[in-house]
Amino acid sequence: MALKQKSVWVCTSCGNESLKWMGRCPACGEWNTMVEETVVTGRSGSDRRSAVVPGGGHRPMPLQDIDTTRESRLSLGNAEVDRILGGGIVEGSLVLIGGEPGIGKSTLSLQIPLHCHGLTTLYVTGEESVRQVKLRALRLGGDDSGCLIYSETLMENILEEAKKIMPGLMIVDSVQTMYTQTLESSPGSVSQIKECAALLLRFAKETGVPVILIGHITKEGSIAGPKVLEHIVDVVLQFEGDSRGAYRLLRSIKNRFGSTSELAVFEMTGKGLREVSNPSEMLIPMHGEDLSGVAVSAMLDGTRPFLIEVQALVSSAAYGTPQRSATGFDVRRLNMLLAVLEKRAGFRLGVKDVFLNMAGGLRVSDPACDLAVICAVLSSNFDFAIPSGTCFAGEVGLSGEIRPVSQTDRRIIEAHRLGFSRIYISAFGSPDNIPEGIEVIKVGDVPALCRSLFAKQ
Ligand code: TYD
Ligand code: MG
Secondary structure, eight states: OOOEEEEEEEETTTOOEESSOOSBOTTTOOBSOEEEEEEEESOOOHHHHOOOOTTTOSSOOOGGGOOOTTOOEEOOSOHHHHHHTTSSEETTOEEEEEEOTTSSHHHHHHHHHHHSTTOOEEEEESSSOHHHHHHHHHHHOSOOTTEEEEEOOBHHHHHHHHHHHOOSEEEEEOGGGOBOTTOOSOTTSHHHHHHHHHHHHHHHHHHOOOEEEEEEOOSSOSSOOGGGGTTTSSEEEEEESOTTSSEEEEEEEEETTSOSOOEEEEEEETTEEEEOSOTHHHHSOOOSSOOBTEEEEEEEETTEEEEEEEEEEEEEOSSSSOOEEEESSOHHHHHHHHHHHHHHHOOOOTTEEEEEEEGGGOOOOOGGGHHHHHHHHHHHHHTOBOOTTEEEOOEEOTTSBEEOOTTHHHHHHHHHHTTOOEEEEETTOOOSOOOTTOEEEEEOBHHHHHHHHHHTO
């Protein structure tokens, strides 16, 4: 069939295609993300789309005959990364690690081969020279015996080398710098990114070599983000956190071989990323004395219980319209909680500025934090300190009731383990397995909570 070239407009955020330019992508709703790309039509698609799955064959098979003993996992020498992958990386899988520039993707991906003793790793870098990688490896320390560094951006060359070497693990940093000769568009465009990822997926499935792919997330949309790849790869891990702060979170967004509710915490140090196996150590108060406006929440992120400090500052509004601002918490939810306090418990917060902050640069979405948020707000408003050793876990409903949250007993156990002596929970749940030595106070609504808290002053 004759090859024909045509132009399409592709969204760099979600990969949606359109025949004409649009200011706003109709699929993901992002503005100014459509870029023009040339596509070649009329080419036979058979060579591009048939990724062969080893062991699966091309014929339909009865489910009970399919052999799963082949799915062997490889430890990456990093307990936290292994845990969020579901117990190591699966052979022949393609793992995408996404994150904003400067968050630590290259550092983490170089630390992996340095701690995988004896495993031959091919580290392909399209962003740094081999010398730069060496300097970074010297800072990180570790065993560099099996680590091969290859500075290349052309996929055809990379795959040829990889097939010759047949490494135990391949790392490609980053997908936005790679390109394939079969397409005319420039590296970083949606079609190049998709094609390079598809080539790597095919390589991984055919050879059984696990591949880790790094992808930048950009806000400007000048280059396409890893979102367009999410459906191609097996696992998506996302690096989050403030790149100026010390703590980084690695979250699993998609995992074909494990749970997606896993979270790993790292601290960026002078010698690379340190695994933080007890995240509460960074999230609970360091100051000795009791301060007003501070409450500790027993929250759950994924399957992991955490204790996190919630800080609030309530002051009289200096200007006409009161300000509401929240860092790490949904500001609309904060407004809702303030409305509940106003309407159901009679606190006049409508004329106050309210600022809320979650410790450690964490973004929380667990509704169990509601109770700690309202306690921090009330504590700041009345300038009374919540007694130390107290923590909270409960969701606040629109009628001011305190609702039970999932896995309350795990939260209580974590609070007890960290030395807390009192926890407020909903009166409507009945957790079992309450450990000795922690007082569990059950409150049914906001007025009951206030009575219990104020009575202790
Ligand atoms: P990097 O891993 O290059 O980020 P990415 O690949 O996601 O763009 O670097 C992240 C930041 O970490 C960089 O600004 C420097 C800092 N850093 C340290 O603080 N300690 C270290 O040991 C290393 C290697 C980097
Ligand atoms: Mg990098």
